Amino acid sequence: MPASIDRDQVRRLIAEEGAQLVEVLPAKEFGEEHIVGAVNIPLKELDQRASRELDRDRPVIVYCNDYQ
Amino acid sequence: MGFRRVYDYVAGKKDWGSYGLPHAGTNVPARTAGDVARRDVPTCSLGDRLADVRERVRGAGWDTCIVINERRVVLGRLGRKALASETDASVEEAMTPGPSTVRPSIGAHALLERIRERKLTSLLVTTPDGRLVGLVRRGDLE
Numbered sequence: 001m002p003a004s005i006d007r008d009q010v011r012r013l014i015a016e017e018g019a020q021l022v023e024v025l026p027a028k029e030f031g032e033e034h035i036v037g038a039v040n041i042p043l044k045e046l047d048q049r050a051s052r053e054l055d056r057d058r059p060v061i062v063y064c065n066d067y068q
Numbered sequence: 069m070g071f072r073r074v075y076d077y078v079a080g081k082k083d084w085g086s087y088g089l090p091h092a093g094t095n096v097p098a099r100t101a102g103d104v105a106r107r108d109v110p111t112c113s114l115g116d117r118l119a120d121v122r123e124r125v126r127g128a129g130w131d132t133c134i135v136i137n138e139r140r141v142v143l144g145r146l147g148r149k150a151l152a153s154e155t156d157a158s159v160e161e162a163m164t165p166g167p168s169t170v171r172p173s174i175g176a177h178a179l180l181e182r183i184r185e186r187k188l189t190s191l192l193v194t195t196p197d198g199r200l201v202g203l204v205r206r207g208d209l210e
Contacts, residue, residue, distance in 0.1 A: 002074040002075050002076040003074075003075050003076065004075070004076050004078045005075045005076065005077055005078075006077075006078075006079065007077070007079060007083055007084060007087060007089070009075075010075075010077050010084075011089075013075065019075075021077075023081065030093070031093055031094055032093045032094050032095040033081060033085065033091055033092075033093035033094075033095045033096050034081060034091065034092060034093050035081050035084050035089070035090070035091050036090035036091060036092050037090075050070070050071065051070060054071070056070075056071055056072070059073040059074070059075060060071050060073065060074045060075070061074075061075045061076075061077050062074065062075070062076055062077070063076070063077035063078075063080045063081060063084075064080050064081070065080045065081060065082055066079060066080040066081075066082040066083060
């Protein structure tokens with residue numbers, strides 16, 4: 001289970017540890033609005049695509065719209 | 069997922085955008101309140117003397133000053149009239165408390181409409197928890 005983090009922690013992880021931001025919503029929603037620098041891997045495809053598209057040596061931060 | 073360090077940004081992209089942090093997409097306005105807000109607007113504290121603030125604000129070429137606490141939460145505003153007054157009141161006595169504010173994510177177009185409807189010359193931009201981002205002046209939008 002991933003650890004929950006807040007906005008300031010997100011910023012710190014990106015700035016200091018090169019964390020990778022991943023929006024797990026469908027592509028349409030990602031296209032409408034996303035955090036700059038994030039990649040889109042919908043939740044259903046995460047297990048399949050993560051190891052191919054993400055760097056294992058860097059932290060990964062997943063997010064969606066809000067508290068869901 | 070098989071990754072060692074995975075985190076969940078639970079508050080999500082709505083939280084990010086509402087604080088004026090960089091976000092993009094077809095639904096994101098090209099220019100937002102956060103983009104145009106003047107971050108150099110003068111600030112002061114409740115306990116400051118009005119005379120001291122007046123001198124500093126005029127010297128910086130402004131005619132308004134935002135009253136904040138130690139966490140940059142907006143408490144009030146000193147407008148032209150308050151700053152023009154020659155009394156030796158405190159900031160707390162002279163300020164207008166609880167000024168109207170908008171969030172950084174509001175589009176510049178919608179913001180200008182709101183300013184025109186209310187016949188304002190400027191509007192304060194704050195985060196959802198009330199912290200000062202800056203001041204948008206009508207002239208910067210028109």
